[in-house]
Amino acid sequence: MDHNTANLQTALIWLKTLVAGRLGVVLGKREGFELPPLDFYHQDSWLAGFLERYEPCYEEFAIFLLAIVPHLQPQFFNRIIAEHLPEGGDFPEFGGVRGANHRGILPTGETAQFLLAGDDLEKRLQVQRLLSAEHWFARQHILWLESLPHGEPAMSGRLIVDPEVVDLLTVGKVGRPRFSPDFPAEYIETAMNWEDLVLHPHTVSQIGEIENWIKHNDTLLHDWGMKRRIKPGYRALFYGPPGTGKTLTASLLGKQTGKDVFRIDLSRVVSKYIGETEKNLSKLFEKAEHKAWILFFDEADALFGKRTEIRDAHDKYANQEVAYLLQRIEAYNGLVILASNQRANIDEAFVRRFQSIVHFPMPRAEERYQIWRKTFPPQIAIGDDIDWQQIALRHELSGAGILNVTHFCAVQVLAEQATRLELKQLEAAIRREYVKEGKIV
Incomplete structure (x- = not known):
């Protein structure tokens, strides 16, 4: 087991103790609970680096884990609640919502308030401040509350964690985004x-x-x-x-x-x-x-x-x-x-x-000469009747245009099973490029 996986396992055990402990107190099954100490591996671990960089307090770390856990163990909350409410039943104080595809509980701001503050109004407001736009969670684009329709309590929004944070935590690197409506690039x-x-x-x-x-x-x-x-x-x-x-x-x-x-x-x-x-x-x-x-x-x-x-x-x-x-x-x-x-x-x-x-002007004759000389692959022998300086002087083409001519000539040489390019073939390819660009008809 690598250090990052071991650290995640330790963190999830810690979070399970927090959730189970709070549920036990609220349901009258215990008077209190004690959280285990966190002892992390610091080498080769993104999670340890995150803790070192941001130095989150106990409440901040708990909120971070709440946002992360559905991406690691989808049934995490369902299993703990089932242990404490084996006969089922609604438990609105816990917060949480269901997703369109996700079958487990997705934690909300209310979930964080329940676990960290219970009914203590002052502590609930402290948790709310941790989820405000001014907190480093939001400013560093790590996690935030889902936007809700006008009039609904802000804390009933889901805890949203940046997908890139999930990538770093799970696979160790952020993949490049693909072109999509959300990322038009x-x-x-x-x-x-x-x-x-x-x-x-x-x-x-x-x-x-x-x-x-x-x-x-x-x-x-x-x-x-x-x-x-x-x-x-x-x-x-x-x-x-x-x-x-x-x-x-x-x-x-x-x-x-x-x-x-x-x-x-x-x-x-x-x-x-x-x-x-x-x-x-x-x-x-x-x-x-x-x-x-x-x-x-x-x-x-x-x-x-x-x-x-x-x-x-x-x-x-x-x-x-x-x-x-x-x-x-x-x-x-x-x-x-x-x-x-x-x-x-x-x-x-x-x-x-x-x-x-x-x-970026059109290349001059001296620049076109360099492009012609550099572009053709060495596998093609250039005919004795081809003078690149004369070709560069006579034909005003862009670098992309010259590359198109080269591409066409190379395919023709391969198709004809030849190894040599003659001036006649080159001139025909240049004329073809001129026609394509609308310079001649």
Whole structure:
């Protein structure tokens, strides 16, 4: 048995003693009870690390275990209650609710009050304060009370624990979230490296500035005391034609610095229904908070386009959506990158909020030459009639366009069971790419 499992087992025995003891006192079966001491293993245990970091008091630790236990032993409360009420019966003082799929008891704020305070009003109010929005449980997004319909007592809400806390406690790591209505973003990565990406020298220099921020931000904010004077995150705008490396650069920044990168397509997030856009964005930022993820907002024009005068209620709410996103972006403590095909599409009032504005121009002839030389696999012999410098001068293609041509040529060579690429084949593939891009018909 590993240390974390052993610690969880010790904690569950402790919680069972607390629940059984309180039920025994309330039902008149005993006068009092004594909780066993907690003696944890401190190595290789997330639970021990949690205790060391937050130093919870007895009541806080009990509430934490109450929220966690349905994820570990679904019938935990049912079994204890059945031992004390073998003939069954309703016991509303205990609190708890049934879930849509979960068959056991899900503890509520009332459950915590019953176990920790009984009928003592002062102690019940103390428990209520532990479950308020001001407590570190809520501020650190560890656990909170479920929101209820207007008019119902707040403490009858379920104890909700962050799923990531459950992951850390049970499997030892947090899995990357998948794209869903609750998380409208997808994880992106690349097998490429910086040397595979060819950019304009000025663009490379600006990307280096962002790398420097990622590497040294913690020192700047905490060791140098700048946290009081500057906002914690970094906001950058990438603009340029499609296929010039904006998404790849974001992926490489994550790979280089060891941070996950998530791409958010704002066209999927923006809703025609009032309030839905803010709701979608709120879920996204709540998930990303304190993760140091890189958030890459593709097609940023969908929300950050030039504003028009307010003529109707729709325009008014559209401006509210933009204001909300700006607020969340500025409060985010990681790197946020917005991407657009044209800088002119982004309202200047928003542009001023960015620390960095990086242009990704179409590659010049010298950059196209490097891309052509790097892109073709070594298994393909290049015909003597192919001069990459002449190809680069004659054909204005983006990096993505060149990659598409390479891909097509490689498949053709394999299909023909050849090992050599001739100029005629290359020119035909380039023409095919031009037709696809609408440059020729």
